[in-house]
Amino acid sequence: MHIAITGNIGAGKTTLAGLLASHYGWEVLYEAVEGNPYLADFYEDMPRWAFNLQIYFLNSRFAQMRRVLTVAEQGHTSIIQDRTIYEDAAIFARNLYKLGTMSERDYQTYRNLFENMMSMVRPPDLMIYLRADLPKLRKQIQKRGRAFEKAISDDYLASLNQLYEEFVASYQIGDLLIVDVNQLDYMEEPADFAEIVHRIDHWLLRTTVRP
Numbered sequence: 001m002h003i004a005i006t007g008n009i010g011a012g013k014t015t016l017a018g019l020l021a022s023h024y025g026w027e028v029l030y031e032a033v034e035g036n037p038y039l040a041d042f043y044e045d046m047p048r049w050a051f052n053l054q055i056y057f058l059n060s061r062f063a064q065m066r067r068v069l070t071v072a073e074q075g076h077t078s079i080i081q082d083r084t085i086y087e088d089a090a091i092f093a094r095n096l097y098k099l100g101t102m103s104e105r106d107y108q109t110y111r112n113l114f115e116n117m118m119s120m121v122r123p124p125d126l127m128i129y130l131r132a133d134l135p136k137l138r139k140q141i142q143k144r145g146r147a148f149e150k151a152i153s154d155d156y157l158a159s160l161n162q163l164y165e166e167f168v169a170s171y172q173i174g175d176l177l178i179v180d181v182n183q184l185d186y187m188e189e190p191a192d193f194a195e196i197v198h199r200i201d202h203w204l205l206r207t208t209v210r211p
């Protein structure tokens with residue numbers, strides 16, 4: 001079984017993925033930030049590094065999808081993934097193109113590569129969307145205090161949020177659970193975490209997918 005968490009920068013995906021993995025005994029696939037050779041440069045100069053960073057993320061997420069397929073074939077555990085390949089294309093790359101940060105030819109090259117990869121992956125059985133407004137995202141980005149993320153503007157976050165909402169509104173390739181995290185603090189409040197677990201348990205009872 002493949003569960004994925006989707007949501008904007010600072011929505012709390014990594015924390016939730018870790019908590020759910022411990023709770024259910026699932027294998028977790030994190031988005032690697034340490035060791036990403038482009039991320040800090042990208043936030044300094046987006047037009048220069050947009051294409052490089054997108055290719056980097058696309059490749060690392062594709063490698064994760066291959067891991068998901070291997071685990072599914074073995075069939076003895078489930079995987080929870082922190083962000084998906086679908087977001088890279090439908091939200092981040094699209095946003096950079098929309099803002100004029102990524103050129104037409106770079107975007108087309110990226111899209112062609114993405115479409116080729118799509119023929120070799122399958123979507124998650126359950127996608128959990130963490131919906132968060134700008135103040136919540138800002139608060140969490142500040143709290144973790146990564147120096148290079150200080151450059152993230154409200155406009156950039158708002159534009160991503162808009163694309164996230166469009167993405168979930170038209171999402172039809174698997175089951176979707178929307179969790180409004182604006183008033184939740186599942187790291188500190190056990191009741192908030194229990195509420196999410198309750199919703200996932202409900203989905204697990206209904207689904208016919210098995211690990």
Ligand SMILES: Nc1ncnc2c1ncn2[C@@H]1O[C@H](COP(=O)(O)OP(=O)(O)OP(=O)(O)O)[C@@H](O)[C@H]1O
Pocket residue numbers: 007008009010011012013014015031032033039053054057087088089092093140149
């Ligand atoms: N395709 C992408 N294009 C541009 N930036 C990306 C892309 N994918 C991830 N990032 C950036 O890489 C960093 C990843 O950080 P991290 O894994 O902590 O995730 P996050 O989005 O901040 O999630 P959360 O706080 O919900 O765990 C963030 O700055 C994020 O926006």
